[in-house]
Amino acid sequence: MTAFESEADRSILELGRLAAERALSDAACEPSDVASLHVGNALAGELNAQAGIANALVSRLGVEGARADRVENTSASGASAIHRGVEAIAGGADVALVVGVEKMSGGETAAVTESISRLVHEREYAQGLTLPSFAGIAADAYLDRYDVPREALATVAVKNHENAVHNQFAQFRTSVTAEEALESPVIAAPLRLFDCCSMTDGAAAVVLSREGDVSVEGVAGATGTHAVAARPDPLKITSVRTAGERAFARTACDRDDVDVACIHDAFTILELLELEELGFYDAGTAWRATQAGETALDGQLAVNPGGGLKARGHPLGATGVSQIVELVWQFRGDAPTARQVPGEPETGLAINVAGFGNNSVCTVLSG
């Protein structure tokens, strides 16, 4: 992957190329080995004046002849591209290259926010709701329903920022205290600045093939109801639950086997809700487990050892692929010691979510 930064001194194509070349090098593959290129990207057309990004990247990489396409699933574009690559291998390709890339600094902040908000159901968009709005409403409901102290949200931010201190690729590499998180400016009450992920530039890439030291045990996706107000329970993100169930169903693993997980913490509340939807914790209890250190690097289930979206940053199309990259490093023991999950992790899970649970893609890996 490339460093995830607020404003990368590289074009979107250069970011994609850099990550891809690093992955090809790591896999000891030549561009001519690549049969299939899949690019995960959400907003290149809106923000970077780039149409046909996959085809432009083909020539940057020197993989002319390979088939190629771009896969878009807003913030889960990366995992959807991974899913696409896996099915390309199943369909006969020997080597598939998956690149997730986003350059959010390509547009003015207001334009970026507007482009993202256009994934919201038109009725809710018209009412002025944004992703932070939904997250704030959900956080408020969670704290209320389960009688949770608001410090619980800060625990997630503290953990993920601490992990990112040792991640050279992370956007934010400074730790934060619970007090700082709790006193930071309100974004969408009760969520504050340190409860919300950032806008980021970056790219991540993965080479898929028929052999290797890390296996994709299962990958699956599921969609939910577009309008949050139309859901039976706004605290239930059914697409996450269903994607997780389907992914595990394709494997011989179950939740207890998972040593390390990359969870889509676009907002701190989402880390808690997703851990519950995935069945790692009962409803309303993930916050206690987090406070008890169960999701720390040395906990029962290491969550977001790379910093998560919160601290590593969230370049929309790149995130899902960077989650896979992080898991591969963890399996190989290649993460910096200070954030290496101990005990030789062997089973990992990644969940990448589009919108406020519009679409989730879950991947289970072993290595």
Add this chain to the structure above:
Amino acid sequence: MTAFESEADRSILELGRLAAERALSDAACEPSDVASLHVGNALAGELNAQAGIANALVSRLGVEGARADRVENTSASGASAIHRGVEAIAGGADVALVVGVEKMSGGETAAVTESISRLVHEREYAQGLTLPSFAGIAADAYLDRYDVPREALATVAVKNHENAVHNQFAQFRTSVTAEEALESPVIAAPLRLFDCCSMTDGAAAVVLSREGDVSVEGVAGATGTHAVAARPDPLKITSVRTAGERAFARTACDRDDVDVACIHDAFTILELLELEELGFYDAGTAWRATQAGETALDGQLAVNPGGGLKARGHPLGATGVSQIVELVWQFRGDAPTARQVPGEPETGLAINVAGFGNNSVCTVLSG
């Protein structure tokens, strides 16, 4: 499919929904049968203020729970989405719904042109080159290299417009004479108005499953060199050639078996070049075959019985899917008599091209 129109009185989501519901009805499938939804669309973000179009369409169709994504490959987004759907079935899904949709009237003409031109290599974009430019240069080279009369280009326009007279879904349903075509305003010499496809709104959809009366014998894609100037020969669209070879290699068919073909005639010259690259005719001879009527409805190889991009219209993401729809109707004998390919066609080919040959996807069907 929906009617292809200059300015549909439906939103982009309504267009997609309408085509999808028609396909589901034709397949006797319920929304709950759909395991996988793939949306082919090029510019919804730029032109229609729609992010995450696949996820928005999920709720419009009532297929929540299905996995979904959008596939983008500029003008070949439709065929890439078909390819995605086929591999989803290979990966385990029982029923995949593929919807191609574009609403180009969503933006001002200048904005649409700008968005499309952003697929051009940045160096050539900076020089003011557009897709019509490349096509004009290629047409000029073709006429010169093979000593072809310019009337040859008009023959393609006349044929495709004539076919579309009997296509209720086509954007243009009036025939045109060779004289009218040859006298129409110059767009990019020697190409004139009737040599160039239009901007269109429309949607097309296909239900893929493990059984049915029409089979996808093979589908394959290939990319070419991004910058046209960097290609050894601007008259060789290698991505078309390679995609065709790969598609046939996956089947038990060869070119002689093909009864009917949907060729990507974004410009009349492209119909000729692609027929040659696909091996149906030797280089520089497709124009003679067209003039001799070999590609007419009752010819040896019926080309673009639905009117092609030229007369049916070219809603970017929908076109590749509409080519498949046309072939299915031809196999079933469901096309209006006046444009039904006689003799019970059994093998068909569709070629969908992104940019000026940046990326091509070829599908071979039997029915």
